[in-house]
Amino acid sequence: MLPLRSTWRLSFRLARSPLYRCAQTSCLSRNYSVREFFNTLPSQKEVKSDGDGPIQQSTPLEHPSTNVQDQEEGKHSLAESSSPIERGVIGNALKSNHSINSRPQLTYRPLAAKAKVGDRPSKQNNPDYVTIRGVHLPKVLLRDACKCAKCVDSSSTQKNFQTTDIPINIEIRNLMYKNGNVVVTWNNDVPGFDSDHVSTYPLKSLTSYRRSSSLVHDHSRGFVPQFWDATKIKRRLEFMSFEDYMTSDRHLYHALKNLDIHGLILIRGVPDSEKSVEDLAGRMGNIRDTLYGRTWDVKSVPDAKNVAYTSQFLGLHMDLLYMANPPGFQFLHCLKSTAKGGASLFADSYRVLHGEDNIPQVPIAYHYKNAGEYYYYVHPLVELDHLGKIHAVNYSPPFQANYMLPQTANPADVNQGLEFLRKFAKGADDPKNVLEYRLQEGECVIFNNRRLLHGRKQFDALGGERWLKGTYVDADVMASRRRVLRETFESDDISPKLVFEDLVLPTRRSIHHSTLDNVSTIDGEESAPAMEGNGEAIKGLPKENSVELPTEEGGYVRYGNTESIQEKKQD
Secondary structure (H helix, E strand, C coil): CCCHHHHHHHHHHHHHCHHHHHHHHHHHHHCCCHHHHHHCCCCCCCCCCCCCEECCCCCCCCCCCCCHHHHHHCCCCHHHCCCCCCCCHHHHHHCCCCCHHHCCCCCCCCCCCCCCHHHCCCCCCCCCEEEECCEEEEHHHHHHCCCCCCCECCCCCCECCCHHHCCCCCEEEEEEEECCEEEEEEECCCCCCCCCCEEEEEHHHHHCCCCCCCCCCCCCCCCCCCCCCHHHHHHHCEEEEHHHHHHCHHHHHHHHHHHHHCCEEEEECCCCCCCHHHHHHHCCCCCECECCECCEEECCCCCCCCHHHCCCCEEEECCCCCCCCCCCEEEEEEEEECCCECCEEEEEHHHHHCCCCCCCCCCEEEEEEECCEEEEEEECCEEECCCCEEEEECCCHHHECCCCCCCCCCHHHHHHHHHHHHHHHHHHHCHHHEEEECCCCCCEEEEECCCEEEEECCECCCCCCEEEEEEEECHHHHHHHHHHHHHHHCCCCCCCEECCHHHCCCCCCCCEECCCCCCEEECCEEECCCCCCCCCCCCCCCCCCCEEEECCCCCEEEECCHHHHHHHHHC
16 A cells, blocks of 8 residues: 555646546546546557557457447437537537528537447547557548558649548558658558558658648648737737748748738838739739729728728728628738828737637628629628637628628527627727737738728828728638748748837847747747646636637637536546
């Protein structure tokens, strides 16, 4: 029997171990104890090979099956799902009665039958999985990832087979390490592939899943955003010379990375030409052609067809929300700036949403009906991605349709939606959150139109001239360019040039963002972001709600179920 002090030390080390933390997260999302979690782990030992040669795989335990009652329970509604993400805010929106833009109604079911705690299968003892250096991968998806000349056309780089062609009972005949690669041969391979078919995977692409080169990395997301208020962005806002941006891929990658993190960057020394904005946008990729053309002028004109083409105050908003796919990034090149007033305004919607523990998904209708055009689309205020993280924000009061709601909704939902909209508007207009910057001639601002709100102060059109040339680039175009450059410059960085350098303390060091995508170094101190399971950051929510919001330091906080957290702490 261990002495009391030794027992306490053992318990303390166990509580700090990654496995225990993983167990806490799993239990939090599935409402059962950590002790029960460890009881479900397999008892067999995994045989690993640290060098070249074949891997001896352990004999998998019998795959538990769920009974008929459990399978019937698996047909429960989304709100009763066992996973917080399945029953999260995005699910709460999709299961609503709103028929947005006449799309067919979606019905979501759990991916698998709901099993009891004792019947939960794990990846370690699942015959459909293979373990490579501690990473558990489905055999079907490992086979699907093969990029040999038989599987992927060398010219078009497109697959020569479909995922559904892979037999569900495909087996690994031999798996070995060779020259830093994992080499696999198969039994019961895809029809049409001979027994001599060999799949070769770089080992680091399978085990370093956080790196952009990883086959199992989520490439749909870029760098982790850092939200900001007016004070913080003045210490972080960077500028780059036109020459560096246009001629150096290293500098271009840094600019795109900055747009991911802060959503805003300034280019200086732009030539005095109406074509310059096309050159800037073209460095990212194809320009988005809209009803306003490839490029457009922002200046006061008689009988303006858009409020932007006047000299009056323009409140914070986002562009083209009356379209199904609003442009991701906007470029505004200042050609003339002699008029009094007209400072540009920017606010970070992520900062406004920070700490919100319940985001209603009442749809808002936007339209543009003028000059022989009639655009109309309905967006929720906040769009979430497949991980429950913020994908985009939609807020544009000047272009709201006459009747904001596309159909008569539940009065309680309407009241809740309007209350939250008022709260969001108040936060967005708070001077503490608004950056005011007067663009100078030869400067071009680039910003994320799906994250940042922008506006303009009133200016005197009679006492001078204010002329901006603008264009758009889609978010997918920018992301593609960033991914390509990241393969070359991932570990490279440049010293930032700050717009408000006089406001930064001399002791401040540059902000370096780790290539791990979830760790930031700010002022020389490394800080891990608050992730799911951080009790101090989690707010109380209804059980069906779960959402991740970006943090100021870079990273995400999952706001989840308080009752589950309390259960976790008791264990």
